[in-house]
Amino acid sequence: MPQEPAPKLEDPDSVIARLRSSEIIPTTQRVEIGQILFASPQHLSAEQILERLSAAGRRVSKATVYNTLNLFAARGLVRQINVDPARTCFDSNTRMHYHFHNLDTGELTDVDVPAIEFSRLPNPPAGTELAGVEIVIRVKRKAG
Amino acid sequence: MPQEPAPKLEDPDSVIARLRSSEIIPTTQRVEIGQILFASPQHLSAEQILERLSAAGRRVSKATVYNTLNLFAARGLVRQINVDPARTCFDSNTRMHYHFHNLDTGELTDVDVPAIEFSRLPNPPAGTELAGVEIVIRVKRKAG
DNA sequence: TTCCTTGCAAAACTTTTGCATTAAA
DNA sequence: TTTAATGCAAAAGTTTTGCAAGGAA
Numbered sequence: 001m002p003q004e005p006a007p008k009l010e011d012p013d014s015v016i017a018r019l020r021s022s023e024i025i026p027t028t029q030r031v032e033i034g035q036i037l038f039a040s041p042q043h044l045s046a047e048q049i050l051e052r053l054s055a056a057g058r059r060v061s062k063a064t065v066y067n068t069l070n071l072f073a074a075r076g077l078v079r080q081i082n083v084d085p086a087r088t089c090f091d092s093n094t095r096m097h098y099h100f101h102n103l104d105t106g107e108l109t110d111v112d113v114p115a116i117e118f119s120r121l122p123n124p125p126a127g128t129e130l131a132g133v134e135i136v137i138r139v140k141r142k143a144g
Numbered sequence: 145m146p147q148e149p150a151p152k153l154e155d156p157d158s159v160i161a162r163l164r165s166s167e168i169i170p171t172t173q174r175v176e177i178g179q180i181l182f183a184s185p186q187h188l189s190a191e192q193i194l195e196r197l198s199a200a201g202r203r204v205s206k207a208t209v210y211n212t213l214n215l216f217a218a219r220g221l222v223r224q225i226n227v228d229p230a231r232t233c234f235d236s237n238t239r240m241h242y243h244f245h246n247l248d249t250g251e252l253t254d255v256d257v258p259a260i261e262f263s264r265l266p267n268p269p270a271g272t273e274l275a276g277v278e279i280v281i282r283v284k285r286k287a288g
Numbered sequence: 289t290t291c292c293t294t295g296c297a298a299a300a301c302t303t304t305t306g307c308a309t310t311a312a313a
Numbered sequence: 314t315t316t317a318a319t320g321c322a323a324a325a326g327t328t329t330t331g332c333a334a335g336g337a338a
Contacts, residue, residue, distance in 0.1 A: 025312065027318060046302080061320045066303060068318095082226045086328090087302065100268065103275055117264035121281075122255055124244065128283035131247055135279050137265070139272035169337070171293060190328080205295045210328060230303090231327065 007052060009035040022075040029060045033068050037078060041093035043108045049090075083108065083136060098135040111137065151196060153179040166219040173204045177212050181222060185237035187252045193234075227252065227280060242279040255281065 015034035019026040036052050037044065044052075046065050053060050069090050072078045081089040083101050089108070098111040116135060124130055159178035163170040180196050181188065188196075190209050197204050213234050216222045225233040227245050233252070242255040260279060268274055 025317070027312070029319070063304080063321075064319055070303095080229070082229050085224070085226045085229075085232045088229045100266075100272075102269075102272060109269060111266055115264065115266035117262065118260065119263040120259065120261035122244075122259035124281070124283040125246075125253060127286055128244075128246060129286045131282040131284040133279065133281050135277065137268070137277050138275040139268040140275040142271055142273045169292075171337075173294070207296075207329080208294055211293080214328095 007036070007055075008039050009056065010038040011035075014038070018077070022077055024071065024075060024077075029064050030068050030071075032056075032058050032060060033065065034072075034077075037072070037090065037092040041091075041110060043081060043089045043091050045087045045089050047087065081108070098137070101136050101138050103138055103140045111135070151180070151199075152183050153200065154182040155179075158182070162221065166221055168215065168219060168221075173208050174212050174215075176200075176202050176204060177209065178216075178221075181216070181234070181236040185235075185254060187225060187233045187235050189231045189233050191231065225252070242281070244281050244283055247282055247284045255279070 012031050012035060015031050015038055016026040018038065019030060019034060024030065032053060033049060036049060036056075046062070046069060049065055049069070050060070050062060053065075069078065073080050073090065076094060078090040078092050079094060081091050081099070083089070083099075084106060091108075093110055096113055098113070098116060100109040100111055101107075102109070121133075156175055156179060159175050159182055160170040162182065163174060163178060168174065176197060177193060180193060180200070190206070190213055193209055193213070194204070194206060197209075213222065217224050217234065220238060222234040222236050223238060225235050225243070227233070227243075228250060235252075237254060240257055242257070242260060244253040244255055245251075246253070265277075
């Protein structure tokens, strides 16, 4: 019987280098979490990371997973995404990009910057300046 | 001494008509909540609605506020907004529009559709169709 | 009367925190 | 050795739910 392929993990040394260059002390747990997140561009909740850790035979406490994700986010190693009010997602793709959000499945898909082009954008309110543009294109199963 | 002006309330009959046309039974509590929400285009959390209710001398249980907001959202009378992972906001402006999000204050400001114009948008993934485009323009206090 | 809604308290969740223990440099 | 991170359990916060009591048609 076909077996669920184990999700591939990023090379630990590469994760360590990445953490050090963000001035983050590379503890065992942080590296393990980084190996999961940085293996590919993806969107994971804290709970999903815990699942993948335990699937990989590693035990990391829930508190540490949250601490680590918040630390990574504060240092720009991941980006927080709020599409589902029930849980926060962390996006390991730190290049600028947008998202498709499938309303039926909850799935997020990246949209590269060149796929969207503005011909007009409003000026920020007085006293403020642009900090970023976030776009979520909601899609649903095609009626048919 | 200047007094905090009581936020104005929408006319009850107008709220009742609105609920009926969405096939929602206009109970006392639903009308009271509608009077707050529909008084002007605004973005309110469940907690803020409870505050305004009690400021107006009305008592509605927390459970009913949540039930009502979810009902209104399901019927398209308000739109749910997820910018703050800690709480869900409900937007009583149901016309299509976008938002400025002030990162320093958390404040949301409407951006009308004509203020943004696309010259290119990606095709939805195979098997899906467009359901909506959500844009949040993040702004911060101007450095100076 | 019949069906639906409300209110309360408790439950369910996600996320944060305090503190003793352990690991990193 | 000194400083910082981990793990646990408890706490905090928002949202949901079960059920008895009350309101709408």
